[in-house]
Amino acid sequence: MHSRLIRSVAATAVLLGAAACSSSGSGSDPLAGSSASGGSGRTVVVGSANFPENVLLASIYSQALQAKGVKVQEKFNIGSREVLYGQLQNGSLTVLPEYNGALLGYLDAKNTASGTTAVNAALQAKLPASLGILDSAAAEDKDSLTVSQENAAKYNLKSIADLSAQASGFTVGGPPEFKSRREQQFKDAYGLTFKEWKPTGDATADSLKSNAVQVGNVFTTDPKILLLKLVTLTDPKNVFSSQNVTPLVNKAGLDATATGALNAVSAKLDTAGLTALMKRVSVDKEDPSAVAKDWLKTNGLS
Template identity: 75%
Template sequence: MTTRLVRTLTAAALVLGAAACSSSAGGDPLAAGGSGAPRSGGSTVVVGSANFPENVLLASVYSQALKAKGVKVEEKFNIGSREVLYGQLQSGALTVLPEYNGALLGYLDAKSTASGTEQVNAALKEKLPSALGILDSAAAEDKDSLTVSKETADRLGLKSVADLAGKSGELAVGGPPEFKSRREQQFKDVYGLTFKEWKPTGDTTANALKDGGIQVGNVFTTDPRIVQFGLVPLADPKNLFSVQNVTPLVNRAGVDATASAALNAVSAKLDTAGLTALMKRVSVDKEDPSAVAKDWLKTNGLG
């Protein structure tokens, strides 16, 4: 092989290597507002959800918004809790998940003092591993709350979580199966609360409050049964529950510019009042989440 040929091949290899590096750097869909190179071969985006109705609804909104833009989608809904989902997203088994930014930050850093959407998202970007990222947060916020029936509020003089101090030992509290492991120590540390009993009531927490099976419940603030049953969410003066903006959590390798833009368009349109109205149709009227999602996307010009 001649010296000139060796030099030519070496130069060509350097050019190709530089092009590959440039393509890789520009292909991050989460950098500079979600721009990125298309996924090679149009690979499938796997949209997952947690095992409660609102997350299934949001996942269906995400899935159908992606499909409307020609993205290949596989749905894996109703999987389980964050403890299960996070590892699947990190491994690439899932590509997109509807998350709640404050709750996710609490999972990654229980000692974080970040408050407000911008601060929480900035902290999240520092804590997430390189494989994962977040897209735009929606204005829609579904916060955790400690909620009681009106009868319990009146009987015990409850207006805030702080009012439960000295009374919690007489009360049963309910919530998702993982609620105790996530929050028991926080309630002790922040408000000095030790409940008599913890019951895994899941999506029936509001009903259990209404029926008297529990006296305090972890009811999400977009749950329409709060109004339907006349329940009383207690104020949280020490901000134990952080902001909870609906935010897409994604595996970076699986989303491109088209997918990122579709998901960000959902976030730009979704607000708390709208999400609460959608949840009434799902939780109270018992409509199919997929049909409710389809209606919302069509109404907002995204489907």
């Protein structure tokens, strides 16, 4: 399962792509039967986990809601999914930026759903009646197979499937556990047998640029994809589960105005855009709130 489990160690995600699933709604109205009035007096509490990308997304949500006249309280940098999920259930939080595949893994570790639509349908079946998901963004923070721009051009690589003619001569870089988790999956889905699997950890992106490895496991919103001009390969067989940015909400805390504001954010947010925002936050050290404000203005949501 994807390692973007909302976690308590912020540094892991500081340096988190063209890969993106099409935006998909939750499949039903998550606020059906709700009489909440987020825009007419009730305060919507927007929370976040304690890593930079989630804080940025929560700030985007918060400011988008405020732009529609919704009263908002921000509770950022709270902690791990275990803590956050409980606070959503008891109503202490109203909205949280989630990653649909990782959330499904938390609720049902054995579920094998992979595409955005299938993952969201499975989530709907697993969430308690008090909680719901809104529309998923195309933006995903997920595992990927990524290559250098030079190798992408040289070997005409756009999809993982395109590696079939080159895999036997390519070395793959990633975390130490990457081979045990993924080797058989790549064989089964794409018929790939790589020359070597090398543990490169946090140096994977740099190893791709230097050609020490030819293929690497890089998160799709890692700013180094932009800095080093790397190319994320698409994954048509869905070896990597969908990890679309998706608002998880306490249904009783939102009205149609608030729901519309959050869905409008999802409609505009894609992986390449989120990666560019994360470069500003984690590399350029800009304030997440200011970066969020700029993005909302650029996209006509402020």
